[in-house]
Every structure is written in C-alpha cells, then in structure tokens.
C-alpha cells in the first residue's frame with residue numbers, strides 16, 4: 511500500500527495541552543485523494559489543517575505525514591514536510607509592498623531555490639492573473655487574492671494542498687473557478703483537503719471527482735454519508 515500523505519491514529523489535540531478540542535481521531539489520507547472537511551463554526555477545522563502541516567502537534571495519539579511521525583521530526587524535518595504541503599489560508603496574507611509575481615515566488619526565495627520566471631508566468635496564467643503580475647496585493651479583489659494564494663501554495667509542487675474556506679467570501683462563479691483549479695491539481699496527482707461550510711461547493715465537486723467528506727462533530731472525526 512502506498513504511504514499515506516497524512517495518517518492519524520487516535521489523535522487528540524487541545525490548545526495549551528488543555529481539554530481536547532479534537533479527540534481520538536483516526537484517518538488516513540492516501541496520495542492523490544480528495545477530501546472535504548466540514549463541521550460547525552468553532553468545531554476545529556482550521557486546527558485540523560494546522561495539525562496536517564505540523565503547525566500544531568498532537569497532544570495524544572500519533573500522526574504521520576508522508577510516513578514520518580511528526581513528533582519525531584527535527585526542525586529541518588518540519589521544514590521538509592512544509593515544502594510538501596501547500597496551504598491556502600482562510601484570509602491569505604501577502605507582502606503588500608511587493609508585486610504579485612514576487613509574492614508568489616516568495617516560497618522559492620525563502621527556501622533558497624532558483625526562481626524560474628517562465629514557471630511563475632505559467633502559474634499566473636493558470637490562475638488567470640497574467641495581467642496582474644506587477645499589481646500590488648492591496649489592488650486585488652477577494653477572488654484574485656484567493657487565486658494568488660493558490661498559486662503561491664503550489665509553487666513548490668506540493669504533494670498535499672490544504673485550503674481553509676477558500677471560497678468563504680466569493681460569489682458562486684468565482685467559487686466554481688477556484689474549485690476547478692483545485693480539481694485540476696487533484697487530477698495532476700496531488701492530494702487535496704478543503705475545509706468548508708459550503709454544501710453546494712461539496713455537491714459541485716462530487717459531480718466531478720471522487721471526494722470523501724469528513725465531518726468534525728462532538729470533537730470526533732466522522733465520515734459523512736453519501737447523501738451529501
């Protein structure tokens with residue numbers, strides 16, 4: 511069997527090591543899989559995503575990322591893991607004084623990798639922001655910011671893409687455009703995990719990809735029924 515991208519075994523997590531917010535979770539995300547994560551506001555969806563890129567560590571149980579126990583990773587090991595995970599945050603932040611193209615290239619600069627201009631150009635075209643390469647982030651609309659955040663998340667060719675309410679502030683047409691990009695990434699072999707409240711988004715995706723729906727309820731992770 512292929513090594514899971516993420517595997518949790520009886521994982522629990524509580525902020526400050528206190529009362530668990532997430533309890534006794536077990537899940538395996540295979541390479542190339544597509545998952546949604548739902549649950550009421552405050553259930554712990556963002557917290558779950560932060561665990562997936564070792565921004566937070568389990569307080570009990572076990573979690574592996576790409577086969578490695580996250581609690582045993584050195585600082586370099588954590589950096590290596592983060593290069594394999596692209597994250598689109600709920601409210602993406604940019605360096606406002608830098609043009610969009612440079613913002614997107616930032617993960618390469620930070621990790622000391624060469625910047626290949628044609629690759630950045632291709633990525634901008636893929637998210638339909640070619641005309642905005644020299645724009646400053648404050649000049650972008652909400653949908654443009656989300657697409658820019660997606661371009662930045664995939665510049666390092668991650669194996670797993672996490673998106674936290676990526677369509678939260680977008681109209682339906684823009685949400686569908688973003689969903690198509692995430693589906694394309696999945697078709698190119700990347701595992702995708704999207705936290706969302708939006709059941710219509712989940713339905714639209716399920717018409718096109720084999721997606722599993724996870725739900726956080728009562729601190730536990732459940733596999734939602736096929737009726738969604």
Ligand SMILES: Nc1ncnc2c1ncn2[C@@H]1O[C@H](COP(=O)(O)OP(=O)(O)OP(=O)(O)O)[C@@H](O)[C@H]1O
Nearest residue numbers: 525526531549550551552553554555556557558707
């Ligand atoms: N850094 C933190 N320290 C302490 N508590 C936190 C921290 N971050 C989040 N929480 C709490 O953990 C709970 C879950 O938050 P989280 O952001 O993971 O939920 P969510 O399901 O993503 O919510 P939403 O759908 O509203 O974005 C909330 O009660 C929140 O207040």
